[in-house]
Amino acid sequence: MSQVKQNEYRYRIFYARSEIAAFTAHLDLLRLFQRTLKRADFPMAYTQGFNPRPIMEFALPIGVGIETRMEPFDVILTQMLEAQNIKNKLNQNLPNGIEIMKVELLTKDIKNVMSLVYAAEYEIEAENLGEAVETYYFDVSKPLIVSRERKGKTRTFIIREYIKDMQVLNQNRIKFISKAGSQANLRPDLFLKSLVNVEQISKYAALDAIIIRKKVYLKGD
Amino acid sequence: MRNSKKNYTYPRAVLRQVENPAQYLGNEWNSIDKSEQMDHWSKKQPMIRFGFCFPDVYEIGMSNMALRILYDVINQREDTWCERFFSPQGDLRAWMQKESFPLISIESKTPLSEYDFVGFTLQYELSFPTILDMLHLGNVKLHSLARDETDPIVIGGGPIVYNPEPLADFFDLFIIGDGEEIIHEVIDLYQTWNREQESRESFLLRCAKIDGIYVPRFYEAEYYSDGKFKNIKKLEPEVPAKINKRIVRDLNKANIPLNPIVPNTSIVHDRAYIELFRGCPRGCRFCQAGMVYRPTREREVDLLVEQAQQIIAATGYDQLGLLSLSTGDYSELEKLSEKLLEFCNEKRVNLSLPSLRLDSFSFELMEKVSKTRKTGLTFAPEAGSQRLRDIINKDISEEDLLDAARIAFSGGWHTIKLYFMLGLPFETDEDVLAIADLVKKVLDIHREENLNKKLRKPQIHVSTSFFIPKAWTPFQWQSQISITKMQEKQSLLANNLRYRGVKYFWHEFENSTIQGVISRGDRKIGKVIEDVWRSGGWLESWDENFSYERWKNAMDENNLSIDFYTSRKRELDEDFPWDHIQAGVTKEFLIHEYEKAEKGLITTECREDCHYCGSMIYQTGVCLSHVASQAK
Numbered sequence: 109m110s111q112v113k114q115n116e117y118r119y120r121i122f123y124a125r126s127e128i129a130a131f132t133a134h135l136d137l138l139r140l141f142q143r144t145l146k147r148a149d150f151p152m153a154y155t156q157g158f159n160p161r162p163i164m165e166f167a168l169p170i171g172v173g174i175e176t177r178m179e180p181f182d183v184i185l186t187q188m189l190e191a192q193n194i195k196n197k198l199n200q201n202l203p204n205g206i207e208i209m210k211v212e213l214l215t216k217d218i219k220n221v222m223s224l225v226y227a228a229e230y231e232i233e234a235e236n237l238g239e240a241v242e243t244y245y246f247d248v249s250k251p252l253i254v255s256r257e258r259k260g261k262t263r264t265f266i267i268r269e270y271i272k273d274m275q276v277l278n279q280n281r282i283k284f285i286s287k288a289g290s291q292a293n294l295r296p297d298l299f300l301k302s303l304v305n306v307e308q309i310s311k312y313a314a315l316d317a318i319i320i321r322k323k324v325y326l327k328g329d
Numbered sequence: 330m331r332n333s334k335k336n337y338t339y340p341r342a343v344l345r346q347v348e349n350p351a352q353y354l355g356n357e358w359n360s361i362d363k364s365e366q367m368d369h370w371s372k373k374q375p376m377i378r379f380g381f382c383f384p385d386v387y388e389i390g391m392s393n394m395a396l397r398i399l400y401d402v403i404n405q406r407e408d409t410w411c412e413r414f415f416s417p418q419g420d421l422r423a424w425m426q427k428e429s430f431p432l433i434s435i436e437s438k439t440p441l442s443e444y445d446f447v448g449f450t451l452q453y454e455l456s457f458p459t460i461l462d463m464l465h466l467g468n469v470k471l472h473s474l475a476r477d478e479t480d481p482i483v484i485g486g487g488p489i490v491y492n493p494e495p496l497a498d499f500f501d502l503f504i505i506g507d508g509e510e511i512i513h514e515v516i517d518l519y520q521t522w523n524r525e526q527e528s529r530e531s532f533l534l535r536c537a538k539i540d541g542i543y544v545p546r547f548y549e550a551e552y553y554s555d556g557k558f559k560n561i562k563k564l565e566p567e568v569p570a571k572i573n574k575r576i577v578r579d580l581n582k583a584n585i586p587l588n589p590i591v592p593n594t595s596i597v598h599d600r601a602y603i604e605l606f607r608g609c610p611r612g613c614r615f616c617q618a619g620m621v622y623r624p625t626r627e628r629e630v631d632l633l634v635e636q637a638q639q640i641i642a643a644t645g646y647d648q649l650g651l652l653s654l655s656t657g658d659y660s661e662l663e664k665l666s667e668k669l670l671e672f673c674n675e676k677r678v679n680l681s682l683p684s685l686r687l688d689s690f691s692f693e694l695m696e697k698v699s700k701t702r703k704t705g706l707t708f709a710p711e712a713g714s715q716r717l718r719d720i721i722n723k724d725i726s727e728e729d730l731l732d733a734a735r736i737a738f739s740g741g742w743h744t745i746k747l748y749f750m751l752g753l754p755f756e757t758d759e760d761v762l763a764i765a766d767l768v769k770k771v772l773d774i775h776r777e778e779n780l781n782k783k784l785r786k787p788q789i790h791v792s793t794s795f796f797i798p799k800a801w802t803p804f805q806w807q808s809q810i811s812i813t814k815m816q817e818k819q820s821l822l823a824n825n826l827r828y829r830g831v832k833y834f835w836h837e838f839e840n841s842t843i844q845g846v847i848s849r850g851d852r853k854i855g856k857v858i859e860d861v862w863r864s865g866g867w868l869e870s871w872d873e874n875f876s877y878e879r880w881k882n883a884m885d886e887n888n889l890s891i892d893f894y895t896s897r898k899r900e901l902d903e904d905f906p907w908d909h910i911q912a913g914v915t916k917e918f919l920i921h922e923y924e925k926a927e928k929g930l931i932t933t934e935c936r937e938d939c940h941y942c943g944s945m946i947y948q949t950g951v952c953l954s955h956v957a958s959q960a961k
Contacts, residue, residue: 127341129593131350133920136594143358145643154677173345201645203593204356315342 116153118183119194122210124177125170127318129205134169140203147182147201150194155182167221167324169293177281178209182221188213217268225239225289227325230296231281234317236251236298237278245274254302262295267302270294290322296321335672336438337431347420351594352387355413357434357863358591359643363410363726364437377409380434380444380467380481384459384669385452385868387415387435391534391590393599394652395450395487395508395637401586402422402509409516410437412444416868418461425466432466441467446479447520449500450511451487452712454847455840455870458862464499473501473546478524482513482533491574491621491799495847495854497545502536505910507607509584511541521582531547531859537568541575541792543910544568550852550906554891558851558906574621576915580607580628585636588643600648600681601640604635605665609654610935610944610951613711614722615753617799618654620919621912622941625935629763630661634668643676648679656683659693660936666694681745692736705744707736710891713763719929720755722922725769734771738778743785751818751835752796752810755924761818764791772828791826792834793819793859797843800905801912803922809845809895812838839877843869848885851906854894857883915943916934 123141125132132140142162145152152162166313167180191211198208244250244266252267270292274284286294344350365378368624381400384391390396396413403411404728417425420423424430431440441447449460449471461471464483470476473483485496486504493503504511517535522532530546537544547568551559577583585604592599608625609618628636637649651659659665666680673680680698695706710730711723718725737745749764768791776785793816798807810818815838826833847854860883861869868874884891899905903922908916918941925932932940939945939955948956 128354128356131344131354132593133349133351136351139595140358140591140593142647145548146645146647147358150641172350173341178521197678201358203358203591263467312342315345316340318341 110264113328115186117188117200118181118182118214119191119200120182120212120214120221120326121208122178123206123208124178125175125178125206127175127205129203130175131172131214133172134166137170138164138166140206140324141181144201147299148194148197150183150189150197152211153186165166165221167225167326168293170295171319173319174296175318177322178324179322180182180221180324180326182214202292210217222290224326224328226287226327227285228288228292229283229285229323229325231277231283231320231322232296233281234300234309235280235313236309237313237317238279238282238304240303241274242276244303244306244308250306252302252306254298254305264292265298265302267299271299281288283322292295309313337440340439340924341431343424347424347464348418349594352415353417354593355422355438357593358377358645359588360412360436360590361402361404361412362436366407367410374408377406377446377519378439378444378695379409379411379446379448379516380414380441381411381417382414382441382447382449382460382463383416383452384449384456384463385416386418387592388594390415391592391596393450393452394602394604395452397586397589397602398449398584399448399512400590401588401678402584403512403516405584406513406516408520410436412439414441414463416463416882417466419868422466422867431450432463442469442481446484448484448930451485451489451493451496452491453870454495455867455875456843457858457864458849459871460496461499461859461862462867465862472498472499476501476529477482478529479930481746488618489848491617491910491912492850493543493910494550494852494906495850495858495864497548497550497852498855498859500545501533503545504575504937505541505543505572506913507577509577511539512551513577513607514539515542534567536661537565537635539591540573540683548909552851552853556889556902560830560904561909571909571911573724573911576913576949577607578626578946578947580604580626581632583837585762587636587639590646590652591642591646598650599646600650600653601637601644601646601678602650603637603640604628605633605651605653605656607653607715608950610658611655611724612934612940613780613921614720614803614922614930615711615750615796615800619865619915620754620802620942623913623944624934624947624950624952627657627660630665630668633665634672637669638672647677649673650681651683655886658881658934662694663690692733692740695861696740705746706733706742707746707748708733708750710767711750712756712760713749713765713767716929717753717763719931720751720926721753722931722936724925724931727770730767731770731774734774735778736773736779738784738787740784742895744788744790746790746792747771748794749791751793752815753808753824754796754804756818756836761821762825764793764822768826768831769828772830787830789828790834791831792836792846794836795821796850797841799913800907801910801919801927803919805849805905805919806899806901806903806923808898809842811892811896812842815841825846837872837875839880840870840875841870842891842895843875843877843880846891849894849905853887853889856887857889860886876932899950913942913944913947918942 154160163184165182195208195211255262255264270287271284276282296319303309304311304314400411482502485500486508534543535542547565549562553559606627608622664786710725712718742753797802819835861879862881866879935951
């Protein structure tokens with residue numbers, strides 16, 4: 109999939125989703141984009157096999173309830189189209205709450221977008237979150253871990269190992285860059301949970317947080 | 330006309346804790362937002378708000394064609410905004426109840442009580458407690474008589490409206506028949522209602538004069554001392570004694586949603602649909618839809634192809650479904666499928682075929698559609714023996730079925746689903762055992778074919794449902810078998826179906842019994858539905874929510890007997906609570922069909938002969954082909 113064949117043009121599309129679209133699950137979102145591309149009537153390249161699907165690759169799965177601002181996914185077209193055209197036509201065919209921010213035609217060093225992801229930037233607003241980070245997170249003597257159970261196995265995350273560039277924007281708002289991708293990934297809800305565990309923010313504040321993934325960092329950017 | 334703006338939002342913390350929150354949030358492609366026009370309209374005249382309610386959850390309701398059609402029809406009016414309401418799932422509902430958070434629309438998030446009209450589609454009996462639940466969550470008074478000039482007009486309609494009596498207390502009016510045209514007449518009339526000068530009662534009386542509208546408050550049911558229905562008495566001289574079904578005469582001119590909503594979350598039937606025809610020419614005697622949707626009216630091939638193209642372009646769906654009661658009976662199926670296939674292949678759309686006739690053409694067609702994937706084939710012989718198939722007028726012979734099985738196996742299909750009914754009128758143990766015999770014969774066919782070439786192991790899925798007598802069918806006088814009998818028949822069949830490669834599925838006994846109570850219920854059943862809801866009943870068509878105890882207790886408390894409604898065989902001269910709702914077929918025709926069933930005589934399909942069912946008065950569809958011959 110990494111090699112571009114003749115008559116295959118890989119476009120990297122960046123989308124944003126606001127709160128009204130933030131609760132669509134990742135797989136539903138994938139289908140939503142598939143249908144949008146079909147409505148826009150682009151010459152999509154399809155997978156081989158019994159059940160051909162339009163080729164579409166998302167950089168990083170997105171959790172339910174998380175907004176995005178510049179989230180990449182790739183599609184492959186069989187004809188070259190102007191990037192601006194693709195952007196406009198997609199925006200005309202997208203439901204409320206989702207918008208295409210940028211479209212680029214990739215020309216060199218083409219790799220699967222998933223394999224390029226190494227970090228993501230988040231901005232989170234929750235009651236007292238800024239305060240909690242100021243007094244607790246920045247005090248490295250205080251432990252901050254969270255465990256997650258999955259398929260019967262428990263994994264423990266040492267939160268600070270995943271995060272860099274933590275900034276407090278105000279009493280309730282922070283932003284940070286966390287490791288992301290297949291090598292190491294920290295979900296923002298786990299970060300919030302770690303602060304709930306040590307009673308720095310309330311459980312309700314964590315559940316009611318506005319979580320925005322502002323950027324996904326790709327190698328070579 | 331209320332036009333208030335009370336918009337609610339679900340807190341993020343709640344959305345993060347419920348299953349599939351996207352189902353509540355709307356903003357789907359092609360959903361209609363008239364909030365801007367509403368501001369514009371309110372200066373001259375307030376926008377009429379229509380709340381279309383489906384008494385089940387989003388994934389079920391959004392799959393329903395009636396909702397899609399009426400949403401489209403109503404929203405084409407500049408003066409009205411139709412929005413959708415579904416039942417919340419248990420997790421959200423519990424929170425709503427705790428916080429007194431009202432049921433709100435998918436589009437503008439406005440509470441149900443703020444609407445001019447609240448319309449429910451009646452699709453299955455066990456959804457009735459959910460209707461009450463949604464009204465209650467939406468702060469709409471449950472009983473028609475308790476509502477005043479400030480409350481919404483509550484409308485019901487749909488395939489099972491032909492016995493509306495169990496719901497009579499809760500609805501202000503019912504639409505009998507196709508809703509596309511009547512709904513405009515009701516909204517037009519609503520525009521003339523000045524709430525300050527005219528009472529609700531008086532407005533409803535005006536509605537009752539629209540052909541096809543039934544306003545139950547102007548009628549009173551009377552009963553004999555033994556509980557049997559005696560008659561229905563008009564309380565107002567101006568209302569009609571009988572309410573006639575209305576139909577859309579020319580489907581080619583009728584609306585079909587060309588821009589249907591594309592959900593943001595997956596639903597049960599997630600594809601584009603075209604509606605080939607309404608009605609069914611077959612006349613199976615147990616089938617309510619086959620009786621009440623008469624006469625058969627088709628759409629033209631070219632129009633259907635054009636509609637399919639437009640819908641695919643407007644939605645981006647990659648699957649197209651064909652909708653009708655019996656797609657194999659579409660008169661130009663060959664031409665239609667050829668044209669659809671051509672377009673579908675070009676646009677990379679999968680054509681999904683419903684179960685077809687058992688002839689070679691159908692197989693050629695299926696071969697073309699599923700070049701690579703051969704998923705299961707579905708056949709519905711409904712009864713195991715020829716004798717019983719003649720009684721129910723199901724036109725499938727054993728030879729047809731076995732031939733079809735042979736073509737299927739040799740053509741590479743290995744999964745066959747067979748649908749049967751148990752508890753049919755005049756059914757004996759031999760008829761039940763005949764199902765097992767038939768399945769055995771299908772397996773034998775596989776063995777024979779397997780000698781010629783190596784086939785995959787067969788998988789036969791046998792499903793049985795229990796026969797439920799329905800109003801306005803030739804079997805409306807028949808007895809429904811008791812739960813004990815259901816168990817006996819089911820285990821008789823199960824014990825004789827123990828073949829390798831055969832799986833047997835059956836419907837719940839108790840659930841079928843309660844459906845039977847409601848489907849031939851009278852107004853007294855309304856109280857039972859309410860009591861069931863008050864004791865926690867809701868989404869009762871979901872096995873995990875259904876409680877027979879709850880229904881049994883409610884029947885007992887109202888001094889009503891389940892057997893009286895289900896297993897009691899009615900005499901041919903008994904008057905029924907639904908007799909004043911004219912479903913289009915005459916009682917004489919139904920009696921005649923009933924008598925033919927007793928004798929095991931079949932009735933040919935409508936296109937071959939006219940059997941004088943009564944639908945001729947509509948002067949359309951298949952009836953027109955008989956008009957000339959009858960004039961002679």
